[in-house]
Amino acid sequence: MGSADQTGCQIWGPLNFIHPEKARSLYIEHVYEHYCKYWCSTRQGFLRKAKTFRKEDTDVNMTGKVCMVTGANQGIGYAIAQAFASRGAKVYMVCRNKERGEIAVSKIRSETDNKRVFLEVCDISSLQQIQTLTSRFNDTNQPLHVLVNNAGGLELTRRESEDGLELNFATNVAGMFRITELLQPALKKAAPDCRVISVSSSRMYLSSLSMSLQFDDEGKFNPMEHYQQYKRLQVAITEYWAKIYGPQGIGFYSMHPGWVETEAVRRNNPKLYEKQRKFMRTPEQGADTVLWLALKPRSKLEQGGFFIDRSARAKHLPGFGTSYTDESFSTTMRVVREKCTLLMP
């Protein structure tokens, strides 16, 4: 699982004169801020990389394809649903709020002139609501060609879902895990032209796998730290699915959309948002790699890979100390499965 790590001070010579742990955290902060955030994630980073993009990769008609996008009423999810609908796909938009969902569906229908855009009301943090949605969908006997696990976000205080799961975990991890597992019958019907794309974040580079998934100790609740742990888990879960379901003709990919001007960013840090808006990507730019992953022939994509701006990227950065053993990987996947009340496949 990832390459062996070195410590930051071994990598960055100039920091050898200070304490190794301090050097390591300075190194990580420097690389993350400059490389992940400003070099790769900004609008300028996207435009620089977009010069290498091939128009024909996304100029593809999707008529006949059935797609589902979670968290689709705004932000990156909305842009993804719109991109699929404008290419003729049948799109199911999974939204937790009926009113906001209906507005988004009718907007996309009129913007794209595609009437095959439908609302599925489901709070992705609720195990029962996912059960209801997936049973209803599987009962239609339709294939599902593309599932995008996009719904997610950051809860700044410790709250629990209706199932007693910490809410960030319930939305970002349990929701994604359960919907994908329970939609296997529909996904398998679309195989081998079938893929599951999960919207993670470059913040996952700052975290390894954690055994403590519920953060019961309130004093230690640190939302950003937990967010990045869950984003790391999404990448690991994608690797896990690639191993167990990949051979059945389903592609699994995780990706980082970049730093995108959305409601989530505005709500969580309004001051930073106002100051940095001009550096942020549009939701369409954030959605670009998802669209590309949905359209590129599967044989050209790295199974279980993590992607930024239409390229497979490393899942661990040197010196970040985030690699994990096969044993902790298997244990974590078992714990996630138990939390989602799912049996082994």
Ligand SMILES: NC(=O)c1ccc[n+]([C@@H]2O[C@H](COP(=O)([O-])OP(=O)(O)OC[C@H]3O[C@@H](n4cnc5c(N)ncnc54)[C@H](OP(=O)(O)O)[C@@H]3O)[C@@H](O)[C@H]2O)c1
């Ligand atoms: N924006 C960035 O810079 C950035 C960077 C890296 C990764 N991401 C990831 O990108 C994804 C989309 O985020 P965004 O920036 O587009 O945020 P956003 O504008 O806040 O959109 C999030 C969407 O997810 C929905 N959602 C949240 N919780 C849900 C739940 N429990 N059930 C169903 N839907 C739910 C929201 O619905 P409501 O309207 O009802 O709240 C909304 O439609 C997230 O996974 C986020 O972690 C974003």
